[in-house]
Amino acid sequence: MSEDKEMEDTEDSLGVSEDDELELDEVDELDELDEEDEVIVEQAPETGAFLVIGQGDFSMSQANRGADDPGDNTLCEPQYVAVYGDMLFVSDRGNHRVVIWESFPEENGEPSSLVLGQEDFADCLENRGMTTTLDEMTSGLGDESLDGFTISKSEEDTLSQPAGLEVIDGKLYVVDSGNHRVLRWSGIPSDDGEAPSLVLGQDNFDDNEANRRGFVGSGSLFFPMGIHSGDGQHVLVADKDNHRVLIWNKIPFSDGWNADISLGQKGMDERWPNQGEFDNVGQDSLSFPTGVHFDAEGERVIVVDQGNNRVLIWNKIPRETGVAADVVIGQKDFFSREPNRGNGHHRPSADGFYFPTEVVFGEAGLFVSDTGNNRVLYWKELPTENGQPADLVIGQATFTENGVNRGLDEASNCTLNDPYGLLLIDVEEEEEEFRGIPMPDDDDDNEDSSLAATEDSEPEVPQPKFKLFICDRGNSRIVVWDELPYPKEEKEEEEFEELRVDDENLLIGDDDDDEEDDFFEEEEDEVPPGELPSA
Numbered sequence: 001m002s003e004d005k006e007m008e009d010t011e012d013s014l015g016v017s018e019d020d021e022l023e024l025d026e027v028d029e030l031d032e033l034d035e036e037d038e039v040i041v042e043q044a045p046e047t048g049a050f051l052v053i054g055q056g057d058f059s060m061s062q063a064n065r066g067a068d069d070p071g072d073n074t075l076c077e078p079q080y081v082a083v084y085g086d087m088l089f090v091s092d093r094g095n096h097r098v099v100i101w102e103s104f105p106e107e108n109g110e111p112s113s114l115v116l117g118q119e120d121f122a123d124c125l126e127n128r129g130m131t132t133t134l135d136e137m138t139s140g141l142g143d144e145s146l147d148g149f150t151i152s153k154s155e156e157d158t159l160s161q162p163a164g165l166e167v168i169d170g171k172l173y174v175v176d177s178g179n180h181r182v183l184r185w186s187g188i189p190s191d192d193g194e195a196p197s198l199v200l201g202q203d204n205f206d207d208n209e210a211n212r213r214g215f216v217g218s219g220s221l222f223f224p225m226g227i228h229s230g231d232g233q234h235v236l237v238a239d240k241d242n243h244r245v246l247i248w249n250k251i252p253f254s255d256g257w258n259a260d261i262s263l264g265q266k267g268m269d270e271r272w273p274n275q276g277e278f279d280n281v282g283q284d285s286l287s288f289p290t291g292v293h294f295d296a297e298g299e300r301v302i303v304v305d306q307g308n309n310r311v312l313i314w315n316k317i318p319r320e321t322g323v324a325a326d327v328v329i330g331q332k333d334f335f336s337r338e339p340n341r342g343n344g345h346h347r348p349s350a351d352g353f354y355f356p357t358e359v360v361f362g363e364a365g366l367f368v369s370d371t372g373n374n375r376v377l378y379w380k381e382l383p384t385e386n387g388q389p390a391d392l393v394i395g396q397a398t399f400t401e402n403g404v405n406r407g408l409d410e411a412s413n414c415t416l417n418d419p420y421g422l423l424l425i426d427v428e429e430e431e432e433e434f435r436g437i438p439m440p441d442d443d444d445d446n447e448d449s450s451l452a453a454t455e456d457s458e459p460e461v462p463q464p465k466f467k468l469f470i471c472d473r474g475n476s477r478i479v480v481w482d483e484l485p486y487p488k489e490e491k492e493e494e495e496f497e498e499l500r501v502d503d504e505n506l507l508i509g510d511d512d513d514d515e516e517d518d519f520f521e522e523e524e525d526e527v528p529p530g531e532l533p534s535a
Helices: 003-014 018-039 447-452 492-498 513-526
Strands: 051-053 078-084 087-092 097-101 114-116 131-133 150-152 162-168 171-176 181-184 198-200 224-228 235-239 244-248 261-263 289-295 300-305 310-314 327-329 356-362 365-370 375-379 392-394 419-426 466-472 477-481
Touching: 078 466, 078 477, 087 162, 087 171, 097 162, 162 235, 171 224, 181 224, 235 289, 235 300, 244 289, 300 356, 310 356, 356 466, 365 419, 365 466, 375 419
Parallel strands: 078 162, 078 419, 162 224, 224 289, 289 356, 356 419
Antiparallel strands: 051 477, 078 087, 087 097, 097 114, 131 150, 162 171, 171 181, 181 198, 224 235, 235 244, 244 261, 289 300, 300 310, 310 327, 356 365, 365 375, 375 392, 419 466, 466 477
């Protein structure tokens, strides 16, 4: 039997001819193309920051934009940010300076106007390069092992690792962390390198040893970090390495003015983490606090307890030393302290922290920089229960990720690397804008309109009006957000499909009877006996 005859017999037995096979191959190719076309879906751009300060664009992340020396438009590990009117203040830690914009930046990478702590924008040495030896500063203390040890020497117009910033009663305060002091200017500086007029934490501008030459007290500081007022009267400072928060009930009037209250310790002369028992964390203890916020309207104090990986909330401002907190977030209770609620460094969640740094609160809600997880967590309202999870995450795609810049090769307007200080500005409410399908008019107050407001079509609550400044320290920049990254709606096309009709003259529900019968016949074939077809 010939080969042609064998092929014909085979085709006859299978009922498939050569032409049919070609047609089937073409159909398969078309199906594959259709599947590829269906996979390619245009996605709406992700919500991110709208402005970057310190870099030319959102993809840049090098300190001082990769240059050896800083400039008026560069930053190196910025830590905290403050605003006063149209002026912006940034503590530029790596350059040992504070840079000031006299008018709020409107474009990416806009240059600053003034510099404090240095003579000009090109300088970046700690305390302008001045040094001293400890034997000169510790005469009479009897610690001979420190004789000849060289350290950086402060003066009234120098800075070392500046941190928190705040304008209180029209006067600029700068936490000069490396010099263990807080500096205050008599107003708002107007010249480069202008010297302050008052110092807290030291007896004078020339001293810069921790705790006033080693003596812990109500007027000493040891690597302070955050500062806040809230009402123009109180001054609150996170005294990090003394493991406490100091509160001045009135504006200080002279150098070295003593604080009135200490949180985290039982007395003004105590300074150990968790009150001397490092792992025995409690409701009234602190370990390396870095951020503090005073909500003057509600008289609530919020403290970032970094070493215990949590944030503590006092519902009323304490009137005496050692008062215990009322609420904790980041941990399930007041007695836990492990990163990410004990899940480990690489397993973040919506209710855990890993080395948080700063906290801000306002009408827009509560924001906490979760530094070790490279993200900022957001609560719509101030938490009232222990361990309350966050509502939203900024800087990561989900609550369970914590990679630097999301593990990407470069930064973007949606990523963070070692976020630090925060600043929240509540903007006056404008006309409300809803996401999704608009609500029905008031005139359509009938049963049909009430049915239209189903769970799927109900609009989301409008976004708060705000500006959030994030010191993105690892990317040497500040990013400014004005919109929360809620997930985009993906239901609009389906909802419009349901409203589409073939004949505009037909009333809704008056479709072709044949099509309706066919539909129910198919449903009846698929549904087991005794069960109703699903809608």
